[in-house]
Amino acid sequence: MMSIICVRFEFxxxxxxxxxxxxxxxxxxGA
Structure with a gap:
């Protein structure tokens, strides 16, 4: 629970x- 920058598998x-x-x-x- 630290890096929440990825939004897609490509990134x-x-x-x-x-x-x-x-x-x-x-x-x-969960948001």
Missing amino acids: CECEISCYTYLHVIDFVS
């Missing part, structure tokens, strides 16, 4: 690679 170049992608989806879904 999977976050601080924690695609791993963050799953967190973002969970974050947006």
Whole structure:
């Protein structure tokens, strides 16, 4: 729960690679 910059699988170049992608989806879904 740190990098919430990714918004799409294509932009999977976050601080924690695609791993963050799953967190973002969970974050947006829970929003």
